[in-house]
Amino acid sequence: MTILEKITIYKRKEVEARKKAFPISILEKATLFERETVSLSLALKNASTGIIAEHKRRSPSKSVINNNVQVQEVAKGYEAASVTGMSVLTDTNFFGGSLDDLLVARNAVSFPLLRKEFIIDPYQIFEAKAYGADAILLIAACLSEKELKEFSTLAKKLQLDVLLEVHNEEELQKSLHPSVDMLGVNNRNLKTFDVSLDSSKALSEAIPSNFVKVSESGISSIEAIKELKNYGYQGFLIGENFMKTDDPGKAASAFIKKLNA
């Protein structure tokens, strides 16, 4: 069984339990459910750097990345670094995150926040809104074409932007729906954990220009970003490179200064 299969099996159980504890009717009553969201895709279109900085404590591929920082400090540090958006891992079992992390980040900053989660049920999109997200991630490898359509349409109804993640041509072809705002190419193969920026390069031409192109994972150098920009990428999702340091905000700030120099 691949790690992705393991995660989605676990996720289905988790979501069923959450639905019972907090039905959608309760989520809809959350104060944040009424909040005007900020568009991540629009922010990326207007950005000079386009960095989406991530909060990630651990991952199946790397085990512990950082258990010593507070999400509030990380969010404020990223804000001070002028990142374009922040991705908050909300999966607990495999990544050590939580919806509470999203809430804490939301209360700390006002720039666009992405709920980074393995979404396999529309319920999780209501959760994203109730906990203060501006955008959600959908992973093509976990969902059918019908689900991708349904889930992205629901997200837009709730005023959430959609970042749809693909890893190959086949996944890309089932992902080109008008309710998708951003297409993310994950440079990490979620089945083998191999990382190569070649994935972003190879798929760039096949992504129609009405989608904002985002390159995800394994990005750690200014050169990589400059190269990816030449392939039309406007968003760059960076986690570990910042999170492995004692002060992710400071690392992001130094990185962005170098990028703009």
Ligand SMILES: O=P(O)(O)OC[C@@H](O)[C@@H](O)c1c[nH]c2ccccc12
């Ligand atoms: O830490 P990195 O290599 O910079 O990667 C960040 C981000 O792209 C990665 O965490 C990620 C991309 N897609 C995902 C899907 C689920 C969980 C995590 C991810």
